[in-house]
Amino acid sequence: MNGPLLKVENLTKHYPLGSGIFKKSIPVIRAVEDVSFSVEAGETLCIVGESGCGKSTVARLLMRLVAPTAGRVLIDGTDIAGLKKDALHSWRRRMQMVFQDPYSSLNPRLTAGQIITEPVENFERLSRKQRHALAADLLRKVGMSPEMMHRLPSELSGGQRQRLGIARALSLNPSVIIADEAVSALDVSVQAQILNLLLDLQQQMGIAFVFISHDLGVVEHIAHRVAVMYLGRIVELAPSEALFAKPVHPYTEALIAAAPVPDPMRVRLEAPVEGEVPSPINPPKGCAFHPRCPLAVERCRIDVPPLVPMADGRVVACHVRAPATDIPGQLAEASGYPPASLARFRSGIGYPKAQILRQVQHPREAGD
Numbered sequence: 001m002n003g004p005l006l007k008v009e010n011l012t013k014h015y016p017l018g019s020g021i022f023k024k025s026i027p028v029i030r031a032v033e034d035v036s037f038s039v040e041a042g043e044t045l046c047i048v049g050e051s052g053c054g055k056s057t058v059a060r061l062l063m064r065l066v067a068p069t070a071g072r073v074l075i076d077g078t079d080i081a082g083l084k085k086d087a088l089h090s091w092r093r094r095m096q097m098v099f100q101d102p103y104s105s106l107n108p109r110l111t112a113g114q115i116i117t118e119p120v121e122n123f124e125r126l127s128r129k130q131r132h133a134l135a136a137d138l139l140r141k142v143g144m145s146p147e148m149m150h151r152l153p154s155e156l157s158g159g160q161r162q163r164l165g166i167a168r169a170l171s172l173n174p175s176v177i178i179a180d181e182a183v184s185a186l187d188v189s190v191q192a193q194i195l196n197l198l199l200d201l202q203q204q205m206g207i208a209f210v211f212i213s214h215d216l217g218v219v220e221h222i223a224h225r226v227a228v229m230y231l232g233r234i235v236e237l238a239p240s241e242a243l244f245a246k247p248v249h250p251y252t253e254a255l256i257a258a259a260p261v262p263d264p265m266r267v268r269l270e271a272p273v274e275g276e277v278p279s280p281i282n283p284p285k286g287c288a289f290h291p292r293c294p295l296a297v298e299r300c301r302i303d304v305p306p307l308v309p310m311a312d313g314r315v316v317a318c319h320v321r322a323p324a325t326d327i328p329g330q331l332a333e334a335s336g337y338p339p340a341s342l343a344r345f346r347s348g349i350g351y352p353k354a355q356i357l358r359q360v361q362h363p364r365e366a367g368d
């Protein structure tokens, strides 16, 4: 296999507000705007950001539960956004979803065994014996006793129900699991058990996770890389350690500063920024964060900042902290550029390549 397992290119979702003959004049909610990233097998990419920034819409677009306005979602190089119904059905088994609220996402009338074998039975007929063996195996995989297969969801605890949701997602041997706030509804101790289960499964099966969460404590625990979203766009995408040690985008800095600090030895960052997230119907011109940004300069009010690669392998969209005009300089000084991040840059991992190449080739046109 060449290239990343999951690649998302320039994904965009606009929800029209109402309908009409003159479609161009209908206002739209810009839920997701030009989002690009990629995920390798066995990697966990976390998507974080305040409520309404577009995290769940990205998850729904990845699963093709909603159609994109623009952009592509590729698994092993195949664009699932362009597939017709039948082809999409079989590609879907490569990607499964675990939801926030296991109770409402599980059919209350089916037993645990029926719930977790149902996805497989959508693809192939199973004998009673096969169904029983599959259910027992999946329950063991998620740390539950096979005897639980006869129970209804109402007879299970919250943690057991979430394990069931994970077993169901695992039943089709997916390459990617999208977990949307998968542990947010659970008690802290149960959260830790479920997160450890996910990490174990990832190690055993090489599953890639796209993990959506507003809880930075959880994210720091499990992420290999983190994408920070603000008003539909990725503003920073960085290896987890680098992001938490030294956030570059002022919004990332504010998010981390606002998060509870579990480690008393860790110094709190400056006070988080004030104000509300602006409306996605009429987002601010230029950088959408500029009205709340303590560093904003004139350019931030005019141009949307492009995602610019930094020397430590992250990309940042900020005119002040990551000026786009630095790119040609950075590339010219390739010897000073860490080989790993240069390779990532060349392979386009995490970067909207076309946009960056445009910047490199025509810095005046694209950047200034």
Ligand SMILES: Nc1ncnc2c1ncn2[C@@H]1O[C@H](COP(=O)(O)OP(=O)(O)OP(=O)(O)O)[C@@H](O)[C@H]1O
Residues within 6 Å of the ligand: 015, 029, 030, 031, 049, 050, 051, 052, 053, 054, 055, 056, 057, 058, 214, 280
């Ligand atoms: N089906 C829809 N129709 C219209 N607007 C929508 C729809 N789904 C989401 N939106 C809007 O798109 C924006 C992004 O929503 P989304 O649920 O993706 O954000 P989120 O970051 O997941 O928020 P939360 O953490 O609160 O779930 C919001 O302004 C939301 O109101």
